[in-house]
Amino acid sequence: MTNENTLSQLQKKTHFKIMVLLILFALVIASFLISIRFGAHRVSVNQIFRALLIDREGLTYNIIWKIRVPRSLVAAMVGVCLALSGGILQGVMRNPLASPNIIGVSSGAGLAAAITLVLLPNYSFLLTPMAFVGAFLTTIFIYTLSWKDGINPLRMILSGIAISSFMSAIVNTILIFHPDRVHNTLGFTIGSLSAKTWVHYRMLWPYALVGFFLAIIMSKKLNILMLGDEIASSLGLHVESTRVVMIMIASLLAASSVSVVGMLGFVGLIVPHMMRIIIGSDYRFLFPASALFGASLMMVCDTIARMVMDPMEIPVGIIMALLGAPFFLYLLRGGKMYRAGS
Amino acid sequence: MLEVKNLQLSYEDDIVVKNVSFSIEKGTITTLIGPNGCGKSTIFKALTKLKKPDLGSVTLRKKDIKEMTTKDISKQIAFLPQSPIVPNDFTVRDLVGYGRYPHLGWTGRLSKKDQEISEWAISETKLESLQHRHVSTLSGGERQRAWIAMALAQQPKILLLDEPTTFLDIGHQFELLELIHRLNAFLDITVLMVLHDLNHAARYSDKIIALKNGIKFKEGTPREVVSKEVLEGVFDVEVRVFNDSSYNCPYCIPVNSKNKETYPITNKRFKCS
Numbered sequence: 001m002t003n004e005n006t007l008s009q010l011q012k013k014t015h016f017k018i019m020v021l022l023i024l025f026a027l028v029i030a031s032f033l034i035s036i037r038f039g040a041h042r043v044s045v046n047q048i049f050r051a052l053l054i055d056r057e058g059l060t061y062n063i064i065w066k067i068r069v070p071r072s073l074v075a076a077m078v079g080v081c082l083a084l085s086g087g088i089l090q091g092v093m094r095n096p097l098a099s100p101n102i103i104g105v106s107s108g109a110g111l112a113a114a115i116t117l118v119l120l121p122n123y124s125f126l127l128t129p130m131a132f133v134g135a136f137l138t139t140i141f142i143y144t145l146s147w148k149d150g151i152n153p154l155r156m157i158l159s160g161i162a163i164s165s166f167m168s169a170i171v172n173t174i175l176i177f178h179p180d181r182v183h184n185t186l187g188f189t190i191g192s193l194s195a196k197t198w199v200h201y202r203m204l205w206p207y208a209l210v211g212f213f214l215a216i217i218m219s220k221k222l223n224i225l226m227l228g229d230e231i232a233s234s235l236g237l238h239v240e241s242t243r244v245v246m247i248m249i250a251s252l253l254a255a256s257s258v259s260v261v262g263m264l265g266f267v268g269l270i271v272p273h274m275m276r277i278i279i280g281s282d283y284r285f286l287f288p289a290s291a292l293f294g295a296s297l298m299m300v301c302d303t304i305a306r307m308v309m310d311p312m313e314i315p316v317g318i319i320m321a322l323l324g325a326p327f328f329l330y331l332l333r334g335g336k337m338y339r340a341g342s
Numbered sequence: 343m344l345e346v347k348n349l350q351l352s353y354e355d356d357i358v359v360k361n362v363s364f365s366i367e368k369g370t371i372t373t374l375i376g377p378n379g380c381g382k383s384t385i386f387k388a389l390t391k392l393k394k395p396d397l398g399s400v401t402l403r404k405k406d407i408k409e410m411t412t413k414d415i416s417k418q419i420a421f422l423p424q425s426p427i428v429p430n431d432f433t434v435r436d437l438v439g440y441g442r443y444p445h446l447g448w449t450g451r452l453s454k455k456d457q458e459i460s461e462w463a464i465s466e467t468k469l470e471s472l473q474h475r476h477v478s479t480l481s482g483g484e485r486q487r488a489w490i491a492m493a494l495a496q497q498p499k500i501l502l503l504d505e506p507t508t509f510l511d512i513g514h515q516f517e518l519l520e521l522i523h524r525l526n527a528f529l530d531i532t533v534l535m536v537l538h539d540l541n542h543a544a545r546y547s548d549k550i551i552a553l554k555n556g557i558k559f560k561e562g563t564p565r566e567v568v569s570k571e572v573l574e575g576v577f578d579v580e581v582r583v584f585n586d587s588s589y590n591c592p593y594c595i596p597v598n599s600k601n602k603e604t605y606p607i608t609n610k611r612f613k614c615s
Contacts, residue, residue, distance in 0.1 A: 236416030
């Protein structure tokens with residue numbers, strides 16, 4: 001094979017991946033427009049542009065600008081954070097089952113939420129910071145527990161599962177003694193975007209932005225880490241420190257979104273896998289793809305959550321699982337990524 | 343070139359390597375032999391700084407590796423572990439490109455020179471026609487060559503190979519050993535490897551180091567190590583040693599286990615009722 005031939009083959013592959021990213025970007029824009037178009041109050045695309053750009057007052061403007069736009073943006077940010085977090089963890093742990101749940105982010109946030117909402121209802125305005133702290137501390141706790149002469153990813157995953165079960169037992173105990181307040185926590189446990197506004201968006205976007213850039217910067221290192229600790233270290237990567245840094249980034253990303261919208265860790269599991277099937281496991285492409293697709297998936301699912309039982313609203317976590325799981329299974333069967341014996 | 347002094351390595355409380363010292367001369371092929379679990383692979387981990395020694399030191403070109411970063415070491419030592427893993431959709435070309443990682447700047451982009459070196463590594467290992475194939479679809483021998491190509495792209499002074507021939511048939515075993523021999527002879531890469539086949543070790547090494555239970559049992563030329571006394575001491579087998587006149591190297595045939603602890607086979611049988 002000649003030199004030019006080789007290069008053109010390489011270029012073709014890269015072009016395909018860039019095309020996929022562009023399509024995903026278009027999908028994000030489309031999902032955003034769809035999510036602010038549909039809802040209890042119907043507005044046309046024309047009205048959307050008018051309200052956003054020209055006629056900045058009135059009912060339509062208020063609905064769009066004060067309710068739907070921030071909510072969609074929160075959905076998008078959550079999608080970005082969770083998808084990146086899941087992608088990072090699957091790489092660092094070299095385990096396809098890794099997701100924000102297994103490093104204790106969800107259970108930690110859940111316990112903090114149960115304590116805040118049920119035991120200290122007067123302080124329920126502290127829900128988000130409490131959940132954030134709970135999530136992050138739980139990760140550190142699990143990390144310390146599984147540290148023994150370095151981190152063994154499998155040990156960390158198993159510790160994570162054990163701690164998560166332990167914490168949900170505490171949550172359930174709390175709920176059993178306060179059956180009247182169970183309803184308060186339901187939205188959080190399932191994951192919901194209702195009543196999310198600009199405040200929440202402002203809490204999230206810095207994490208999403210910084211997380212995105214860090215993920216891109218670290219992508220080459222993750223690729224190397226996929227070749228195993230020994231090879232990675234022989235290629236000059238400091239395996240242990242890379243792993244700590246990546247787990248902390250993943251934890252912060254997930255904690256930020258879980259503390260705002262509740263336990264939606266499932267997004268973090270499926271989105272990176274879906275993108276891996278489509279764009280491959282090179283993290284330089286997988287990260288942007290996951291971030292984009294996570295954002296659109298969240299916005300679309302939230303739109304459906306608002307629409308499907310109108311005027312009642314279903315928590316987005318339910319839609320995510322009901323639609324996401326079958327779609328994920330479909331891709332899993334069709335893709336070449338997870339063939340038998342490989 | 344590479345000097346190991348009084349090395350002691352352990353996993354938690356188990357000491358697996360005790361007071362091992364040896365040195366590797368530039369441009370030579372050295373082979374570690376010894377029974378399973380005698381600490382060969384663990385020594386490799388210490389040489390790439392993946393494992394901290396309890397005692398002793400590793401010196402690379404007169405510099406203690408404790409004072410070198412993982413990256414500094416990676417510019418000089420390439421290591422191929424026993425069963426390396428690779429994601430399903432990495433091509434040979436991708437893999438070889440990662441071999442350039444120690445030499446890349448902070449952007450991690452492959453420059454034109456890096457591409458050229460990758461191509462050179464691919465042609466040295468005769469993988470041109472396979473370079474766009476996924477590594478996971480290659481046969482055992484091809485895959486091993488792909489890993490060696492990656493190591494070559496690293497442009498190392500020293501190549502560490504942990505049982506490179508283990509899962510290959512004899513044809514591919516020799517093909518690989520010839521390749522290693524060529525890299526040593528023509529590119530002046532110093533090789534330190536673990537082999538289980540004593541005849542391969544005898545044929546291709548300048549020096550053999552025999553380990554047993556984490557201790558250095560014997561170090562010397564193939565003729566000194568592949569001898570009745572040493573092999574029977576290291577492996578607990580009875581061997582016959584001959585000389586191959588065409589390559590002027592010793593070869594051996596194991597004939598019997600010296601392990602007197604026989605298995606208590608009874609006449610009891612479990613019947614399927």
